Amino acid sequence: MMKKVSLLGVPMDLGQARRGVDMGPSAMRYAGVIERLEKLGYDVRDYGNVVVDERSIEEASHENLKNLSAVVNTSIRIRETVQQMIDDEAFPLLLGGDHSMSIGTLAAITARHENLGVIWYDAHGDLNIPSTSPTGNIHGMPLAVNLGLGHELLTNIGAKKLKPENIVLIGSRDLDEGERVLIKELGIKVFTMHEVDMLGMATVMEQTLQHLAHTDGIHLSLDLDGLDPMECPGVGTPVLGGLTYRESHLAMELLAASGRVTSAEFVEVNPILDERNKTAQVAVALIASLFGDQLL
Numbered sequence: 001m002m003k004k005v006s007l008l009g010v011p012m013d014l015g016q017a018r019r020g021v022d023m024g025p026s027a028m029r030y031a032g033v034i035e036r037l038e039k040l041g042y043d044v045r046d047y048g049n050v051v052v053d054e055r056s057i058e059e060a061s062h063e064n065l066k067n068l069s070a071v072v073n074t075s076i077r078i079r080e081t082v083q084q085m086i087d088d089e090a091f092p093l094l095l096g097g098d099h100s101m102s103i104g105t106l107a108a109i110t111a112r113h114e115n116l117g118v119i120w121y122d123a124h125g126d127l128n129i130p131s132t133s134p135t136g137n138i139h140g141m142p143l144a145v146n147l148g149l150g151h152e153l154l155t156n157i158g159a160k161k162l163k164p165e166n167i168v169l170i171g172s173r174d175l176d177e178g179e180r181v182l183i184k185e186l187g188i189k190v191f192t193m194h195e196v197d198m199l200g201m202a203t204v205m206e207q208t209l210q211h212l213a214h215t216d217g218i219h220l221s222l223d224l225d226g227l228d229p230m231e232c233p234g235v236g237t238p239v240l241g242g243l244t245y246r247e248s249h250l251a252m253e254l255l256a257a258s259g260r261v262t263s264a265e266f267v268e269v270n271p272i273l274d275e276r277n278k279t280a281q282v283a284v285a286l287i288a289s290l291f292g293d294q295l296l
């Protein structure tokens with residue numbers, strides 16, 4: 001892994017309805033993310049937080065896409081900053097913020113890869129399009145957008161699309177009907193909680209890395225709601241029966257050992273719903289493992 005890390009906070013809460021997730025980046029900074037990375041020997045360049053558009057009331061819901069133009073404007077700013085990070089040859093690490101931020105992150109990263117792989121570590125598929133979304137919340141749509149599906153204003157943010165065969169979902173346990181249809185249609189690789197239980201995380205990661213062996217870099221998009229709400233209560237859309245801290249920690253260690261991860265984002269931390277910043281602390285511990293922290 002590169003020894004230079006670029007950090008960007010995305011205090012975004014426009015992609016869903018519950019306020020507070022805009023404080024996620026502060027909570028992870030407060031939990032010591034920069035200090036942990038520096039201790040591991042990384043040169044950390046902090047880009048601060050991206051400017052996020054205000055919600056406007058008129059825009060509340062438009063074609064089942066809440067806060068559409070605010071999300072578009074913010075995504076473009078995220079894209080520009082991540083482009084700078086890549087130009088600077090640093091590892092882009094983003095802290096969120098709701099998952100709609102991935103539209104901007106991936107817009108920048110896919111452009112710089114021939115064949116980017118993506119691991120979507122999440123209770124959800126985030127594969128809705130406006131006609132299938134039960135909520136109109138854009139945080140339920142970013143993976144679809146990056147496949148080129150959804151409203152033009154969103155799909156146009158990135159020039160290059162992800163390939164369905166380059167995506168692996170891990171931890172899925174709440175998929176909407178339209179998402180299930182899309183997963184089957186496109187043949188996307190999914191390790192639901194059932195597969196994680198059956199195979200164990202070590203095998204899941206081994207098969208994930210095998211599935212992505214042909215890619216030229218892997219982006220990890222880790223939604224903290226992929227973990228169980230008992231350990232990560234500070235998320236807006238908790239789902240029972242999630243991945244444990246131990247499993248997730250192992251997953252991060254195996255990714256670190258593979259040396260294949262080239263960018264990452266840790267999203268959906270909502271300190272207002274949290275208990276004593278527990279979720280941000282889990283996020284920072286996972287980040288440390290992803291960057292090679294070891295006991296001995």
Ligand SMILES: NC(=[NH2+])NCCC[C@H](N)C(=O)O
Pocket residue numbers: 098099100124125126128133134135136137139140141174176223225237268
């Ligand atoms: N990034 C997330 N937490 N996404 C939750 C999405 C929930 C639901 N599938 C929806 O479309 O609204």
Ligand SMILES: [Mn+2]
Pocket residue numbers: 122123124223225226237
């Ligand atoms: Mn989720």
Ligand SMILES: [Mn+2]
Pocket residue numbers: 099122124126139223
């Ligand atoms: Mn998500």
